[in-house]
Amino acid sequence: MSFTIPNWGSTQTQTTGWFPEIDATLQKLQEAQNFGQSLPSSFENTGSFWDNWTWENTGQALGALNGLAQSWLGFRQLNLSKDQFKFNKNLAIQNYNNQVASYNTQLADRQVARLAGRDPSTTPYASVSDYMAQNGLKEYNGNG
Numbered sequence: 530m531s532f533t534i535p536n537w538g539s540t541q542t543q544t545t546g547w548f549p550e551i552d553a554t555l556q557k558l559q560e561a562q563n564f565g566q567s568l569p570s571s572f573e574n575t576g577s578f579w580d581n582w583t584w585e586n587t588g589q590a591l592g593a594l595n596g597l598a599q600s601w602l603g604f605r606q607l608n609l610s611k612d613q614f615k616f617n618k619n620l621a622i623q624n625y626n627n628q629v630a631s632y633n634t635q636l637a638d639r640q641v642a643r644l645a646g647r648d649p650s651t652t653p654y655a656s657v658s659d660y661m662a663q664n665g666l667k668e669y670n671g672n673g
Contacts, residue, residue, distance in 0.1 A: 622669050629666045637661055 640660045647654070655663070 626668045633665045
């Protein structure tokens with residue numbers, strides 16, 4: 530089935546039979562417009578809402594309800610993912626800070642061992658606090 534549909538301009542749009550339901554509906558509208566007729570009865574509102582309810586409408590309503598439920602579950606999953614990310618980030622920061630503390634303890638112990646048994650006036654080594662200020666690692670405080 531093929532027919533023309535008027536465009537906004539003066540050219541015509543040609544349809545092919547890819548979507549037969551749409552083609553048939555558009556053809557009815559085109560025929561009604563060409564012959565000055567009113568719209569076919571399938572386009573008129575007849576009866577109440579429940580008079581026109583079909584199993585197809587029920588499936589569409591359930592599909593819409595399913596879409597809303599999936600959206601809600603998606604937002605819940607997003608919030609859970611954010612919580613999990615925060616937990617893992619805090620865990621990584623704590624691990625890093627514990628490693629820094631362990632490393633700094635090793636550095637301080639090594640400097641104490643260097644200074645042990647030496648005369649402070651003749652030793653070229655820095656004090657433990659000076660050595661740690663220069664060589665110690667800083668803990669992560671969450672600012673970048």
